[in-house]
Amino acid sequence: MASKDLKFNTKTIHGGQKPDAGYGAVMPPIYQTSTYAQTTPGGHKGYEYSRSANPTRTALENSLASIEGGTHGMAFGSGLAAIDAVIKLLQPGDEVISTNDLYGGSYRIFKRIFENFGIVFHFVGMQGANAVQEKINSRTxxxxxxxPTNPMMNIIDIKAIASLTIDKDILLAVDNTFATPYLQKPLELGADIVMHSATKYLGGHSDTVVGALVVKDQELADRLYFIQNASG
Ligand SMILES: Cc1ncc(COP(=O)(O)O)c(C=O)c1O
Incomplete structure (x- = not known):
C-alpha cells in the first residue's frame, strides 16, 4: 500500500519505510558507520559518507515526510540546526516576518546570529493576518x-497567513513542534516548510535531541539537502 493511503497511526510506524536493502530487515537497522565501501571511485549503493546521507537517517526522514504529508524530510542534530538550515536559504537584505512571541532560541538565532549576516527580521503579533500584511514588501x-507558540500557546491561522503569500516569492515555514502532525498539518494548510524540534513530542521520551524539516516541493528539497550536507 502506498504510504499516502495509510492512516495516521499506521504511518507513525510504517510510513515511508521499506524492508532494508541489505538483508530485508523490516525494522531499519542502525547504521553506525561514517563511510561506505566503494567498488570503484564513486561506485556505491547510494551512500558514501554519513554527513551526506545514512540509511537510518533516510528511514527517519521518510517517516517524518510521511506523517507530515510531505514528499521530502530532512533530519538535523537539533531543532535549531533545522531552523539554521532554513534561514540559510536567504541572502543579505532579505526580510523575514516572524511571530513576536516565538520560542526564545528561535528569536536568539534570528537576532543574534542571522541579523549579523544582513537578514532583516520583523516580529509581529500574528493572530491577525493584517499585521503580517502590513510588513510584506518586495524584500520579504x-x-x-x-x-501554538512556546510558551504563550497563542494560535496562528496558518491558512490565513498562507493566503498572503499566494503569487508571491515568499516561503511560509511553520514550527509545528507543539501541535505535531497528529493535530495540525501545515503543508495541507498552505505552508512550504514544516519544522520540528523533534526533541519534544515527536521524540516523546526526553531521551534525544533532533530537528526536522519537511517540504512538498522537489526544488526546495534539493536546496535544503544541499545546505544539510554543505553546512553539516
Ligand atoms: C517551539 C520550539 N521550536 C524550536 C525549538 C528548538 O529545538 P531544539 O531544542 O531541538 O534545538 C524548541 C525547543 O524548545 C521549541 O520549543
Missing part, C-alpha cells in the same frame, strides 16, 4: 510561523 522572502 520568508514568513516564520510558530503555532
Amino acid at each position: 522572502k520568508l514568513i516564520w510561523v510558530e503555532t
Whole structure:
C-alpha cells in the first residue's frame, strides 16, 4: 500500500519505510558507520559518507515526510540546526516576518546570529493576518510561523497567513513542534516548510535531541539537502 493511503497511526510506524536493502530487515537497522565501501571511485549503493546521507537517517526522514504529508524530510542534530538550515536559504537584505512571541532560541538565532549576516527580521503579533500584511514588501522572502507558540500557546491561522503569500516569492515555514502532525498539518494548510524540534513530542521520551524539516516541493528539497550536507 502506498504510504499516502495509510492512516495516521499506521504511518507513525510504517510510513515511508521499506524492508532494508541489505538483508530485508523490516525494522531499519542502525547504521553506525561514517563511510561506505566503494567498488570503484564513486561506485556505491547510494551512500558514501554519513554527513551526506545514512540509511537510518533516510528511514527517519521518510517517516517524518510521511506523517507530515510531505514528499521530502530532512533530519538535523537539533531543532535549531533545522531552523539554521532554513534561514540559510536567504541572502543579505532579505526580510523575514516572524511571530513576536516565538520560542526564545528561535528569536536568539534570528537576532543574534542571522541579523549579523544582513537578514532583516520583523516580529509581529500574528493572530491577525493584517499585521503580517502590513510588513510584506518586495524584500520579504520568508514568513516564520510558530503555532501554538512556546510558551504563550497563542494560535496562528496558518491558512490565513498562507493566503498572503499566494503569487508571491515568499516561503511560509511553520514550527509545528507543539501541535505535531497528529493535530495540525501545515503543508495541507498552505505552508512550504514544516519544522520540528523533534526533541519534544515527536521524540516523546526526553531521551534525544533532533530537528526536522519537511517540504512538498522537489526544488526546495534539493536546496535544503544541499545546505544539510554543505553546512553539516
Ligand atoms: C517551539 C520550539 N521550536 C524550536 C525549538 C528548538 O529545538 P531544539 O531544542 O531541538 O534545538 C524548541 C525547543 O524548545 C521549541 O520549543
